Amino acid sequence: MRIIVIGTGKLGYQIAETLSKEKYDVVVIDNDSDVTDRISESLDVLTMHANGLLAEPLEELRVNKEDVVIAVTGSDEGNILACMSAKSLGAGWTIARIRSPEYTRDLAISQEQLRIDYVLNPDLSTAKEISQLLSFAPARQVQTFVHGKVHMVEISVTAENPLVGIPIKQYNFTGVLIAAIVREGRIIIPKGDDCLHEGDNIFIIGQATNVADFCRYAGKPIYKIENAMILGGSRIANYLARDLHSAGVRVKIIENDPARAKDLSLELPFALVVQGDGTDMEFLVSEDIANTDAFVALTGMDEENMVVSLLAKKLGVKKVVAKVNRKGYVSIAEEIGVDSVVTPGLITLGEVLRLVRGGEVVSLILLLGGQAEVMEFSISLSSPLVGKMLKDINFPKEAIITTIVHKGQIIIPHGNDMIQAHDRIIVLTQFAEMPRIRSLFNGDERKTGHGLWNSIKSSWVFADN
Amino acid sequence: MDYGIVLRVLGFLLIIEAGAMLFPLGVALYYGGPDIMAFVITVLLTTAAGLVGLRFKPAKGVVRYREAFLIVGLGWLLASGFGSLPFVLAGSLPSAVDAFFETVSGFTTTGATVISNIEIQPHGILFWRSLTHWLGGMGIIVFTLAVLPALGIGTMRIFQAESPGPAPTKLVPRVDQTAKLLYGIYIALTIMQMVALKISGMSWFDSATHTFATMGTGGFSTRNASVAAFANPYSEWIIILFMFISGVNFSLYYGVIHRKMGILFNDSEFRFYLGTVVAASVLIAVNIASLYQWQLGKIIRDSFFQVVSMVTTTGFTTVDYEQWPELSKMVLFLLMFMGGCAGSTGGAIKQIRVLLIIKAVKRKLKRLIHPKAVLPIVVADSPVPEETVDDILVFTLFYLLIFIVVSMLLLTQGMDMLSSTSAVAATLGNVGPGFGLVGPTTNFADLTVLTKIVLSFCMLLGRLEIYPIVALVLPSFWRKA
Numbered sequence: 001m002r003i004i005v006i007g008t009g010k011l012g013y014q015i016a017e018t019l020s021k022e023k024y025d026v027v028v029i030d031n032d033s034d035v036t037d038r039i040s041e042s043l044d045v046l047t048m049h050a051n052g053l054l055a056e057p058l059e060e061l062r063v064n065k066e067d068v069v070i071a072v073t074g075s076d077e078g079n080i081l082a083c084m085s086a087k088s089l090g091a092g093w094t095i096a097r098i099r100s101p102e103y104t105r106d107l108a109i110s111q112e113q114l115r116i117d118y119v120l121n122p123d124l125s126t127a128k129e130i131s132q133l134l135s136f137a138p139a140r141q142v143q144t145f146v147h148g149k150v151h152m153v154e155i156s157v158t159a160e161n162p163l164v165g166i167p168i169k170q171y172n173f174t175g176v177l178i179a180a181i182v183r184e185g186r187i188i189i190p191k192g193d194d195c196l197h198e199g200d201n202i203f204i205i206g207q208a209t210n211v212a213d214f215c216r217y218a219g220k221p222i223y224k225i226e227n228a229m230i231l232g233g234s235r236i237a238n239y240l241a242r243d244l245h246s247a248g249v250r251v252k253i254i255e256n257d258p259a260r261a262k263d264l265s266l267e268l269p270f271a272l273v274v275q276g277d278g279t280d281m282e283f284l285v286s287e288d289i290a291n292t293d294a295f296v297a298l299t300g301m302d303e304e305n306m307v308v309s310l311l312a313k314k315l316g317v318k319k320v321v322a323k324v325n326r327k328g329y330v331s332i333a334e335e336i337g338v339d340s341v342v343t344p345g346l347i348t349l350g351e352v353l354r355l356v357r358g359g360e361v362v363s364l365i366l367l368l369g370g371q372a373e374v375m376e377f378s379i380s381l382s383s384p385l386v387g388k389m390l391k392d393i394n395f396p397k398e399a400i401i402t403t404i405v406h407k408g409q410i411i412i413p414h415g416n417d418m419i420q421a422h423d424r425i426i427v428l429t430q431f432a433e434m435p436r437i438r439s440l441f442n443g444d445e446r447k448t449g450h451g452l453w454n455s456i457k458s459s460w461v462f463a464d465n
Numbered sequence: 466m467d468y469g470i471v472l473r474v475l476g477f478l479l480i481i482e483a484g485a486m487l488f489p490l491g492v493a494l495y496y497g498g499p500d501i502m503a504f505v506i507t508v509l510l511t512t513a514a515g516l517v518g519l520r521f522k523p524a525k526g527v528v529r530y531r532e533a534f535l536i537v538g539l540g541w542l543l544a545s546g547f548g549s550l551p552f553v554l555a556g557s558l559p560s561a562v563d564a565f566f567e568t569v570s571g572f573t574t575t576g577a578t579v580i581s582n583i584e585i586q587p588h589g590i591l592f593w594r595s596l597t598h599w600l601g602g603m604g605i606i607v608f609t610l611a612v613l614p615a616l617g618i619g620t621m622r623i624f625q626a627e628s629p630g631p632a633p634t635k636l637v638p639r640v641d642q643t644a645k646l647l648y649g650i651y652i653a654l655t656i657m658q659m660v661a662l663k664i665s666g667m668s669w670f671d672s673a674t675h676t677f678a679t680m681g682t683g684g685f686s687t688r689n690a691s692v693a694a695f696a697n698p699y700s701e702w703i704i705i706l707f708m709f710i711s712g713v714n715f716s717l718y719y720g721v722i723h724r725k726m727g728i729l730f731n732d733s734e735f736r737f738y739l740g741t742v743v744a745a746s747v748l749i750a751v752n753i754a755s756l757y758q759w760q761l762g763k764i765i766r767d768s769f770f771q772v773v774s775m776v777t778t779t780g781f782t783t784v785d786y787e788q789w790p791e792l793s794k795m796v797l798f799l800l801m802f803m804g805g806c807a808g809s810t811g812g813a814i815k816q817i818r819v820l821l822i823i824k825a826v827k828r829k830l831k832r833l834i835h836p837k838a839v840l841p842i843v844v845a846d847s848p849v850p851e852e853t854v855d856d857i858l859v860f861t862l863f864y865l866l867i868f869i870v871v872s873m874l875l876l877t878q879g880m881d882m883l884s885s886t887s888a889v890a891a892t893l894g895n896v897g898p899g900f901g902l903v904g905p906t907t908n909f910a911d912l913t914v915l916t917k918i919v920l921s922f923c924m925l926l927g928r929l930e931i932y933p934i935v936a937l938v939l940p941s942f943w944r945k946a
Contacts, residue, residue, distance in 0.1 A: 020639075023639070025638040025639060041621065044620060045639075062723075
């Protein structure tokens with residue numbers, strides 16, 4: 001099986017980088033020879049200098065039904081075209097990035113005819129992630145698994161937290177697990193003797209109500225976001241405004257470009273669109289930022305997003321979120337005090353990884369710029385783990401089984417719990433342990449073929465829900 | 466500099482070399498020769514050194530250009546150093562400098578020898594000598610990459626530093642699989658030639674050793690008179706064919722396997738290579754016709770054999786070409802500089818570089834008349850980046866500069882002009898025999914110690930295409946950051 005990536009912008013490069021490190025056979029097609037030269041030097045992939053929208057390079061590669069074609073050029077139309085010709089030439093699976101909201105709506109009618117198996121929409125995924133984040137306000141990050149039954153949230157450990165300094169094995173909680181500690185930019189899988197320090201961030205996993213109880217105890221009570229201010233009228237803002245509106249949040253969008261602001265006001269009649277410079281402090285004050293519950297910075301500039309969200313925080317906003325595209329900036333942004341950072345590239349990369357790994361991976365989330373991953377596996381009847389107790393599984397040290405969902409019941413596991421067929425299992429692992437985890441769960445790995453198909457189908461099911 | 470990763474790869478390399486020495490050891494055991502202990506000791510020493518290297522762990526697991534150059538440069542020096550031990554221990558070449566020269570000559574597929582009477586050497590030694598050609602031909606480090614478990618990022622740089630030609634490319638997405646594929650093709654061709662030579666009437670031992678020397682475009686023979694000793698026209702034609710095959714870019718064979726023959730003839734380098742061989746052979750055939758008293762079969766065979774042997778930088782001989790007319794000798798001398806195709810096992814400047822230089826010259830001439838003309842240099846329907854053209858011109862000038870400087874140095878060591886220039890051309894181009902003192906009927910044994918050391922480095926410079934060796938002596942290479 002080969003992964004053929006057409007177009008190597010930031011996303012294409014990250015896909016190629018991550019998959020080639022996992023020893024997949026990756027082919028990269030780009031029509032800029034500087035880009036292909038740079039990639040052939042830094043990554044162990046095959047590069048082709050060609051126009052990936054034409055059939056010629058794919059013919060030369062002799063694409064077959066084992067291959068996955070991922071079209072992530074800058075143009076939606078191009079990606080659609082690339083997928084169509086790839087499929088006609090015999091490619092097994094096609095994945096296209098499509099960003100335009102209009103096309104995304106149309107795909108509901110035409111996706112099958114266009115022969116695209118899976119659509120990546122980074123803006124939509126990012127908007128979903130942000131609205132999830134705002135639904136669980138004190139958390140720095142919120143993820144859900146098993147149809148939303150299991151929540152995983154990241155919160156910071158502050159002085160008010162009564163657990164600081166007490167070894168984890170002495171905790172007396174049921175229903176939640178501390179899956180990981182983030183200390184000085186690194187992920188630690190906690191053992192019984194570890195303590196929480198002030199300044200750590202922790203990942204807590206469990207049923208939503210239990211996680212909320214824990215947060216309250218830890219000095220981070222849940223509060224409801226009543227209104228939100230979005231800086232930058234991007235596509236993400238468009239999707240996010242709709243999501244927030246349907247969740248009952250009042251939305252104000254600040255956009256500097258008058259034409260874009262006008263378009264937005266027509267598209268989003270329920271939102272208040274204000275035209276003005278969001279980096280201007282007086283303007284923000286006059287828009288009553290002091291009484292805003294959440295501030296989301298979504299401009300095209302990482303630096304601007306980081307600084308303005310700090311400014312908003314200083315002016316009294318309870319919750320600030322910044323979109324940061326550069327992976328390298330994520331930890332800095334968190335250190336200087338941005339409550340939550342979202343990175344569209346990583347969110348989309350997580351989607352691609354899940355699709356490509358396929359098999360039993362139902363969902364996959366990247367943490368801390370890709371240092372660690374959280375994966376949801378569904379256990380099939382034939383899985384080598386069925387009927388085994390956790391203590392009998394030779395599990396890597398730098399990974400942890402955080403939750404077992406058995407017949408809809410959420411179990412925070414102990415050594416004597418057993419894995420059974422049709423269970424869902426949520427694992428948190430350091431990136432380096434990934435191959436071992438994969439072979440543990442998938443048995444004989446690399447049989448991604450049908451798995452990919454299954455995971456695509458299951459994502460359709462989710463879309464229907 | 467990440468010394469951990471360098472030492473680890475070098476450790477692997479030595480283990481592989483020790484493994485390769487088990488073959489000559491087997492041969493020595495089979496013939497019960499006096500060289501058995503020499504190989505046993507060398508295998509043990511090499512394995513021990515390799516195990517020491519394996520104890521090191523890579524710091525970051527990233528191979529940058531520095532690490533790649535160090536791995537390749539040191540790798541070849543170490544492989545040659547340990548590879549020379551059997552010659553010393555078996556008493557074939559008591560002098561360490563001689564043994565080093567012989568081994569470098571083997572690994573770099575030069576085929577210049579300092580052994581005066583080859584036919585009295587034990588079988589194990591002769592087998593090892595030829596096997597070094599085979600290992601060095603496709604690249605001993607490429608072999609290491611093929612069997613080495615995941616090394617980390619940047620492995621392609623090592624591959625590029627060792628593989629000949631301006632821009633080595635991968636055949637399949639991963640470096641290790643590309644290395645495996647190349648060796649697969651190489652091994653398949655090796656077996657074909659070995660069987661063909663056996664059928665033509667040579668012994669298995671002679672078939673194997675001459676096949677190794679042919680496929681690696683080396684040129685070591687097991688006879689003092691080289692291939693001429695067998696006086697077998699069939700074997701000679703088989704060797705001509707396989708020398709020619711070894712001079713072709715091996716990635717073309719991958720294309721041939723998967724698609725069709727057409728891909729060979731669509732390749733402009735291959736066409737140029739074929740044209741060079743035919744043109745030079747015909748020219749020499751006409752030139753020597755009267756000398757051979759119009760014996761057509763022998764004229765064609767000898768001219769083709771010698772032309773292919775020189776252009777692929779193999780260096781086998783079936784005839785004392787020094788008896789040929791001056792024009793023919795000049796043609797052979799020039800062929801020494803051309804070499805095989807990029808990505809072949811042949812040495813020297815390479816066909817593609819010569820082709821591009823010719824095109825650059827043509828373009829310059831056109832520009833004299835149309836100064837503003839837009840004239841990209843086109844190879845295989847796509848324009849060659851100007852940067853690549855510059856790289857090729859600089860490489861070729863650097864190559865010729867080394868040729869001039871070393872030739873002058875050799876003149877101070879008591880050699881005449883023909884001998885010194887041809888000795889440098891023959892070692893720098895990894896050909897083997899030259900003219901005069903180092904001609905087809907003589908060898909490199911009587912040269913001074915300094916000459917042998919200098920020529921050893923010429924062979925390494927030629928095989929690794931200059932930069933990996935030169936980089937190691939640059940002060941900035943060793944400076945931090």
